[in-house]
Amino acid sequence: MDKNVVVSDRIPMIHKIEKYVKSSKTTVEKANIGDEKNTTSMTSGKSGKTLVEGYINRNNQKNCGCTGKEGNHEGQKLYRMKCLNCGFEYEANGCDVWLRKCLKCQ
Ligand SMILES: [Zn+2]
Known part of the structure; x- marks a missing residue:
């Protein structure tokens, strides 16, 4: 008896939640696709050069090559960077290589 009450109580709730999840998922997915397109088109022109080892x-x-580690951004790899002003070495996301500033000199 208790089970029946609980189940019939839950069914309408589950339906409601599913509806919300579905609609919010669609919105998020759409937003993500738009972002990815933007970042790809923004970086695609430069990434060819900036992600090559030796790029300054x-x-x-200076880009000293890919570390193979995951960056803070999804799908981004970390690159080893070296400041040619002070020699300081650090890691940066692939998408940041071209505009990266030295953490010590900046
Ligand atoms: Zn520096």
Whole structure:
């Protein structure tokens, strides 16, 4: 008897939750697709150069190659960077290599 009450109570709730999850998922997915397109088109022109080992950006930061580690951004790899002003070495997301500034000199 108790079970029956609980189940019939829960069914309408589950339906409601599913509806909300579905609608919010669609919105999130759409937003993500838009973001990815933007970042890809923004970086695709530059990434060819900036992610090559030995690339030096406008702040005199040298790309010393991919570390193979995951970056803070999803799908981004960490790159080893070296400041040619002071020699400080650090890691940066692939998407940040071209505009990265030295943590010590900046
Ligand atoms: Zn520096």
